[in-house]
Structures are given as structure tokens and as C-alpha cells.
Amino acid sequence: MGSLPDFETTPVSSRISTVVPATPRGEENGAYQLNYMDLLMKLHYIRPVYFFSSEAVQGLTACDLKGPMFPLLDKYSHVSGRIRRSESGRPYIKCNDAGVRVAESHQEITLREWFDENGYGVEGLAPDHVLGPDLAFSPLLFIKFTWFKCGGLSLGLSWAHVLGDAVSAFNFITKWSQILAGNPPPKSLHISNLSEPQFPTKSLNIEKPSIIKKTRIVGEFWLATNDNDVATHTFHITSKQLQQLLTATNQTNNATKVEASYFEIISALVWKCIAQISDGSGPRVVTICTSDSNRAENEFPSNGLVLSKFEASSAAGKSDVLKLAKLIAEKRTVENHAMEKLVDEGEGKEDFIVYGANLTFVDLEEADFRGVKLNGHKPVMANCTFRGVGDQGVVLVLPAPEDGGGDGRIVTVSLPGKELDQLKAKLEGEWGIICSRPGF
Missing domain, CATH: 3.30.559.10 (Chloramphenicol acetyltransferase-like domain)
Structure with a gap:
């Protein structure tokens, strides 16, 4: 069974x-x-x-x-x-x-x-x-x-x-x-166009992809094994804290003010902290995972993901957060085409890890995560985790419950346990991101 x-x-x-x-x-x-x-x-x-x-x-x-x-x-x-x-x-x-x-x-x-x-x-x-x-x-x-x-x-x-x-x-x-709630089920589902996402040619990698890891599974048990026990913790960054973070990073940046999304700033901050935990030496390469959240109503489920690689030219632990965020936004390389070729060459029979093959950041901040309602009530709290994460870890950035401005973020991090404990201490001690509890 x-x-x-x-x-x-x-x-x-x-x-x-x-x-x-x-x-x-x-x-x-x-x-x-x-x-x-x-x-x-x-x-x-x-x-x-x-x-x-x-x-x-x-x-x-x-x-x-x-x-x-x-x-x-x-x-x-x-x-x-x-x-x-x-x-x-x-x-x-x-x-x-x-x-x-x-x-x-x-x-x-x-x-x-x-x-x-x-x-x-x-x-x-x-x-x-x-x-x-x-x-x-x-x-x-x-x-x-x-x-x-x-x-x-x-x-x-x-x-x-x-x-x-x-x-x-x-x-x-x-x-x-x-x-x-009494609404009728959809009469039909819209099937999305799963063709290759459109990006400038210079941003596409057509060589062998470097953001996935080939792995072995036991028989037909579809779960890869890890070298380390991966633990999960969630941070709630309020809209006020996000503004303070944006102000602080701009103040430490001597160049012209840089525009970046909250996802990119959070990714840069967490990456910098993780690199510092490892003496600033790494990781040098990260995976950025995005998906189109503005999908047609009643759209058929699909893996509409864009998987990109970004490789820092210098140690992330010594980088300015906002400059790093700008580089993540502008210099990442899309690897979808190379991965499609790899999977098709293996006739779909080979097994890969994506989340955690490199340190992976998943952008879900614009997803309609809180659209579920019961008796007209939204959830008092919601979260999401991934199973099957590789040893390098994954960071999910999600919309948070409405908190004043209603623009906070839930950041759920899965990392090897010791590394995760050090990250919690660093985010709290250096950036004031306290591991709070939800209230309702």
C-alpha cells in the first residue's frame, strides 16, 4: 500500500x-x-x-x-x-x-x-x-x-x-x-501554455543545468535521502520591520538608492547571514524559484515554475544586502531550457532534487495564499512547508496575515538543524527579527 x-x-x-x-x-x-x-x-x-x-x-x-x-x-x-x-x-x-x-x-x-x-x-x-x-x-x-x-x-x-x-x-x-460556500464548481479548467518562459537570450543557460542534483531513491519510494537532518522554522517579518529593513540597507549603501522587491531583499539578507555562518565562504551559487501567480481563473494545475541560477562574484557574507538584492533581480540566469533537455534525454526516468540542491529561494509573496475562507472567515494563520528538501536548504517567502499595512511576509526556512539555530540567532541579534508567535 x-x-x-x-x-x-x-x-x-x-x-x-x-x-x-x-x-x-x-x-x-x-x-x-x-x-x-x-x-x-x-x-x-x-x-x-x-x-x-x-x-x-x-x-x-x-x-x-x-x-x-x-x-x-x-x-x-x-x-x-x-x-x-x-x-x-x-x-x-x-x-x-x-x-x-x-x-x-x-x-x-x-x-x-x-x-x-x-x-x-x-x-x-x-x-x-x-x-x-x-x-x-x-x-x-x-x-x-x-x-x-x-x-x-x-x-x-x-x-x-x-x-x-x-x-x-x-x-x-x-x-x-x-x-x-455555495458556489458551483467550475464548468471546465483552462489549460495554461507551458511553453518556455520568455526571457532575453543573454539570461538563458543552454548548457548542463547546475541548480539540480541527480539522486538515487530506494525502489519506487519517491523521497531522496539527506546527509543531514533538515529542520524548519518560520519568521514573521511585519510590514513595519520590512520598511525598517529597507531603510537600514539603503542607509548602508553609499550608491544611488536601489529598488528591489521584498522577496529579493529578504533573499539577500538570509543568504548573507548563512554565508557568514560558514565563515563568509559560501554558498556562492543560489537557486531562485518563481512562478506566475496571476493565472487565469479556474486554471488547470501545472508546474509553471521558472528556475534560475545566480552566482555571486564575491563572498555573499561580505556583500551589501541591497546591492546583492539588485544582482539577484538582474543577473540571474534561467535554466528551464537546459533542464527540459536533461529530463527528456533521460526519458523522464532519472531522479533529481531541486529544492535544496543549492540554497533555494522560492518567491510566493504574490500568491493568493489566503484565499481560503470558511463561513466567510479567512484563516487566522497560514503557513507552508516543503518536504524532500536537500541539504543546502530552502527559503519560502509568503504573504503574512494582515498587520496594519497588511504587507508583512512569512519566511519559512528549512536548513540543517545547527545551521538553522545559528541563523535564528543572527537574524534576531543583528537585524532585530524576533521569533514571535502568531496572535488572533
Whole structure:
């Protein structure tokens, strides 16, 4: 059977069920062919978690929450499918209505107690599942509803990256909440144009890509092993802190004022701190991952990612933050074309790590992360982590809850444990970014 989550590590009671499309496909089972980016990301998993107050879920039962999934899966047929291999060995998804798994759990603490104990951490609230070792039985999506003692609820997903990127995962669960609110499911889904992103020729790398790492997996268990234990921590940078950071970096920059996005400034700052932790010697090369968040309404899930490399000419630990941010914005090199060639040459059978092959920064600050609503209420807190991260680590930059100006950022960092502890100390001691707890 496919892997199931380990519920014995937390004080919960649980049950698991399966949700299938409302309309059986019968003999019309189709095949969803995976493109090069789907296959490149197949060892990674996206895990968003949303927290809702008791007011938001008042009157809602587990059956109410599962109900919208049936008609939604009619349109997202590949989400309830299973992995198969063609005669050549290339994976694809058989749309056989095998369904998605749903877990229902209970925590014997309140939301407030959870936040007091875990801060922005979501460990245990997203299902701990990966694909395999029996791929034919492994669900591509696992959903977990956790009820808290106060009546609050967390909604966690484990979304196989082979289905689509984080924006696709967010849009899928947002569409679920819209159906729950009484809106009809989409009549059809728009299939995006997955052609090569358009960039100036000089910014494209056509040589062998350097931002991914070829790896080996055990049999058909789609999860790469790490040399180090990777831990995760989340920082909430408020809109006020972002403005102070922008002011401070401009004041230390003797050149003309430099314009850069918050994502690029945060990336430069975290990179500088990590380089200093390693005596300023590295890393010299980082991966920048972006995706188009302005997608068509009711768009079919896809891995619409742009993966770029940036290599610093000097040690990042000694660089000015704003100058480094400007270089990240202007001097990175897109590697999509080279990666497509590499995957196709291997007929999609080889296994790669993307997140954490180099230190990786993922830009999700413009994603509609908070579009999920229950009874008209937005989540009081939401976060997202990735599973399958390599030893060099990954940094996710997400929109934060509305805080005054409503322009803060959630920064979720996965690094080897010792390195992560040093990063927390450096961000707090030198930049005043305190590891706070969410409030509601």
C-alpha cells in the first residue's frame, strides 16, 4: 500500500477515509502525461496548513468539509489518479478515480496553546505521506482536518509536487472553499501554455543545468535521502520591520538608492547571514524559484515554475544586502531550457532534487495564499512547508496575515538543524527579527 501518515507522534485520535470524484469515469479512464517540470519536481511535496477560529467553523461537520471535494475532483481528475509507468519507464498519471485520502484528527489543546508551544510551526498538522513504495496505491493528495479543543480547526495538505506547483495547490484548496460556500464548481479548467518562459537570450543557460542534483531513491519510494537532518522554522517579518529593513540597507549603501522587491531583499539578507555562518565562504551559487501567480481563473494545475541560477562574484557574507538584492533581480540566469533537455534525454526516468540542491529561494509573496475562507472567515494563520528538501536548504517567502499595512511576509526556512539555530540567532541579534508567535 502507499505510505500513510504517522499519527502516533502527537496526542490525537484519527480516522482516514477516501474521497473520489462525484461522477465515475468508468471505462473512460484517461492518462495525464507529465511534462519535464512535473518529473523534475517529483521528489518534492508541498504542505500548506490553514488555521481557523471556532467562529469560522461553527456548524460545519466533517461531512460538510468533505462534501465539496467530490464535485471538485470531477474537474481535477488527475488529482485523484495514481502513478503508472509507460513501456519506456516514463511515469504518467492514470486518471482512475482512485481518490484522495482524508484524515480527521483531534488535538487536546486549544489553538492558543498550539501557537504558544509551536509559534508558526505546523509539524504534524499536514499529513506525513510520500509516494511509494507501491506507486499504484499511493494517493497524490492527502488532506488532514484537525479539530482543536477550543473548536478551532486546521486544514493541512500534502500535495505531490508532480501535480503542480505551490500556486496550483493554493488555488485548488481555495476552489474547494468556494464550493463549500455555495458556489458551483467550475464548468471546465483552462489549460495554461507551458511553453518556455520568455526571457532575453543573454539570461538563458543552454548548457548542463547546475541548480539540480541527480539522486538515487530506494525502489519506487519517491523521497531522496539527506546527509543531514533538515529542520524548519518560520519568521514573521511585519510590514513595519520590512520598511525598517529597507531603510537600514539603503542607509548602508553609499550608491544611488536601489529598488528591489521584498522577496529579493529578504533573499539577500538570509543568504548573507548563512554565508557568514560558514565563515563568509559560501554558498556562492543560489537557486531562485518563481512562478506566475496571476493565472487565469479556474486554471488547470501545472508546474509553471521558472528556475534560475545566480552566482555571486564575491563572498555573499561580505556583500551589501541591497546591492546583492539588485544582482539577484538582474543577473540571474534561467535554466528551464537546459533542464527540459536533461529530463527528456533521460526519458523522464532519472531522479533529481531541486529544492535544496543549492540554497533555494522560492518567491510566493504574490500568491493568493489566503484565499481560503470558511463561513466567510479567512484563516487566522497560514503557513507552508516543503518536504524532500536537500541539504543546502530552502527559503519560502509568503504573504503574512494582515498587520496594519497588511504587507508583512512569512519566511519559512528549512536548513540543517545547527545551521538553522545559528541563523535564528543572527537574524534576531543583528537585524532585530524576533521569533514571535502568531496572535488572533
